[in-house]
Amino acid sequence: MNILKVVKERSAYFIAAAVLTVAVVVPGLVSAAQVTERSIGLSSASAGATAVSYQVKFTVPAGSVGAGAFGIQFCSNSPDTDTTCTVPAGMDTSSASSATAGFTTVTKPSANTIVAAGTITASQNIDVTFDGITNTTAAGPLYARIGTYATAGAAETDVQVRTASAVDKGGVAISITPTIGVSGAVLESLTFCVANATISANCGDAASNLPVLRLGETVGSTVALDSTHLSTGILYTQISTNAASGAVVYLKSANTCGGLKRVDASGCDIAAALTSTFVAGDAKFGVRTGTASGTGSNPTGTIRAAGVYDNTNYKFNYLANNLTGVTSPMGDLFLDTNSLPANNQNMALTFGASVSNSTPAGNYSNSLSMIATGKF
Numbered sequence: 388m389n390i391l392k393v394v395k396e397r398s399a400y401f402i403a404a405a406v407l408t409v410a411v412v413v414p415g416l417v418s419a420a421q422v423t424e425r426s427i428g429l430s431s432a433s434a435g436a437t438a439v440s441y442q443v444k445f446t447v448p449a450g451s452v453g454a455g456a457f458g459i460q461f462c463s464n465s466p467d468t469d470t471t472c473t474v475p476a477g478m479d480t481s482s483a484s485s486a487t488a489g490f491t492t493v494t495k496p497s498a499n500t501i502v503a504a505g506t507i508t509a510s511q512n513i514d515v516t517f518d519g520i521t522n523t524t525a526a527g528p529l530y531a532r533i534g535t536y537a538t539a540g541a542a543e544t545d546v547q548v549r550t551a552s553a554v555d556k557g558g559v560a561i562s563i564t565p566t567i568g569v570s571g572a573v574l575e576s577l578t579f580c581v582a583n584a585t586i587s588a589n590c591g592d593a594a595s596n597l598p599v600l601r602l603g604e605t606v607g608s609t610v611a612l613d614s615t616h617l618s619t620g621i622l623y624t625q626i627s628t629n630a631a632s633g634a635v636v637y638l639k640s641a642n643t644c645g646g647l648k649r650v651d652a653s654g655c656d657i658a659a660a661l662t663s664t665f666v667a668g669d670a671k672f673g674v675r676t677g678t679a680s681g682t683g684s685n686p687t688g689t690i691r692a693a694g695v696y697d698n699t700n701y702k703f704n705y706l707a708n709n710l711t712g713v714t715s716p717m718g719d720l721f722l723d724t725n726s727l728p729a730n731n732q733n734m735a736l737t738f739g740a741s742v743s744n745s746t747p748a749g750n751y752s753n754s755l756s757m758i759a760t761g762k763f
Contacts, residue, residue, distance in 0.1 A: 490505040526563055537552070
C-alpha cells in the first residue's frame, strides 16, 4: 500500500508519502436493467496485496423482479458483460468470505469470480464486504462485472460462460497502482494525488514533489517537537472525478492505537486527537482540512471536509472498537466532493503534533492511507 509515513527520531518528526484506493464506476453496455449507485471500495489498492477487503455497493432497479444471488467477475480488459473476460494476472478470490448479514453464503467458481447467495428485492441497497481477496499483480485498471441472478447456481454458471441469465447488471472500474497519483478511467474517471507543494492541473507535478514533511521547531541545527508548541506541516491534495454522485476520501491508520507509536511500545504515547482539538503540551497528533481552490483552465466543483473533520480543529478519529474511525477496515470518512463531479480541486491539509514534558524519547511512527472512492 502507498502510505503516508510519520516518523519521530528522538525529538524530530518526519511525514512521508500518502495515497489511496480508488473505486470508479462505468456503465456496462448491457440489455438487462442496470444496477445503480455502483461502487467497490478496497482496503488496499496495492498490486499483489493479500487479505484485501472489497466493499461492494449497488442499488437494485425499482422495477426488478428480484433475485436470489449476485455474482462478480473481475477482468483486466473491460467492464462490458457482453465481451470475453481476460483474467487479471495473479488475482485470487478463492479465500473470499463475507460476514455481511444475509450474504454469508459465498462460493468462488474461479480465481476471478465471487457469488453471494441472499434475498435481493427491487430498490434494495446492497452493501456487502468480501474479505480475504488477493489483488491482481498488474498495476492499472481492474474491472468488475456485477450481475444479479435467480439462484446462486445460475450466477456460478453465468459469470464463467456468459449464459445471459442475469436479471440486472452493471460494471465497475477500479485502479490498482503503486504510485502516488491514482486514476481510473473508462467512461467515468477519478484522479487523486498528494504532494509537498501546490499541485498543478491534472496532478501534473505531484510525482516530482513527493509528500515529505518534517514537524517540529528549529533549535540550532535540530528540528524538534517540544511541549510549548503545536508544530505543523502542510501536504497538498488534488481530486478530479466525473462520477455523477461525486467522490469520497477515507483516512486510515495502520496503528491499532490510532496515534503515533514508539518502537516496541504497546500503545501510542502520542495519542490520536480524537474528535476534539488539542493544544501545545498535549501529546497528540491530528489533521485539519483547508479550503478548496481550483487550478488549471476549467476547475469545477469542490472538495470539502467530511465526517468529523473541519478546517479549524486538529482531529484524528480513533475508536477502540475498530468498526469505524481511522483504524477500521475501510478507514474514517475524511473528505468529499459534495456529491457532485469535481475537476482539478486542490486542498491543503495541515498535520499537527505536540508532546508533553513526560513523552518518552524514542522513534515514533504510523502508516496512514487516503482511500478515494467514486460514487456513480
